[in-house]
Amino acid sequence: METTNKQIRVVIEGQSESETKINLRAGKFNLIIDEPAAMGGSDEGPTPVQVLLMSLAGCLSITGHAVAQQRGMKLKDLKIKIDGTMNPCAFMGVSFEERPGFQMINVNVEADFEGATQEEKDAWLEETEKRCPVTDNIKESTHITLTSK
Structure with a gap:
């Protein structure tokens, strides 16, 4: 970097x-x-799409720890499970009715805080989502330029 x-x-x-x-x-x-x-x-x-979801989990973890620290919250344990659903038909060239990427990504975050209220946990999760670069790149349109040599 x-x-x-x-x-x-x-x-x-x-x-x-x-x-x-x-x-x-x-x-x-x-x-x-x-x-x-x-x-x-x-x-x-791992497959490319597994690496994408692994990147999302890693980024949410790092961002979540940073947000907790900045908010003065004691994050004792953090577990993340991500489940993505996609139709491989476009990738395989069989059908182009659906886009080739994930149609749905579900992220389950289990965060164990010392002494935090549910309101504080919810605010932490919302800020973590907003500040996570990988989440942003998945949710928002990012310009990609492909070139060939």
């Missing part, structure tokens, strides 16, 4: 290793994204 006065630039690079598998690098970290054997992959890593 590169930081300027008001921007953070996040760069990842990847090399495709097969039709379904890509090896990605983000700074000093590597991640393999693949498809399960049933989808023609070698099942050596």
